[in-house]
Amino acid sequence: MRAIVRIGGRQYPVEEGARVRVEHRPGEPGDRIELDEVLFVHDGEACRIGTPTLPGAKVVAAIEDHGRARKVMVTRFRHRKRYLKRRGHRQPFTTLRIEHIEIGS
Numbered sequence: 001m002r003a004i005v006r007i008g009g010r011q012y013p014v015e016e017g018a019r020v021r022v023e024h025r026p027g028e029p030g031d032r033i034e035l036d037e038v039l040f041v042h043d044g045e046a047c048r049i050g051t052p053t054l055p056g057a058k059v060v061a062a063i064e065d066h067g068r069a070r071k072v073m074v075t076r077f078r079h080r081k082r083y084l085k086r087r088g089h090r091q092p093f094t095t096l097r098i099e100h101i102e103i104g105s
Helices: none
Strands: 002-007 010-015 019-023 032-035 038-042 047-049 058-068 072-078 083-089 092-102
Touching: 002 019, 010 019, 010 092
Parallel strands: none
Antiparallel strands: 002 010, 002 038, 019 092, 032 058, 038 047, 058 092, 072 083
């Protein structure tokens, strides 16, 4: 079974048993969360498309871990002005393991 879920303003394709890396979500590793913004579900036979979401459908996921992505260097430079500023940024993320997808009515 496959689904498309909206998490934090972004859409992610998910399957049962898959691992998905999303932007940081609150919770401890091992906690279960329910994602109720399901946009699309395909169960092998039929496709269900929400308008914009499917009522009663949800995806149950477990938090595996939290981390931070690789550093991205941001540079500001002004030509002939002796101005150079460098700054690094590491985006926090959460890894979710999709346990099961419920279609609902």
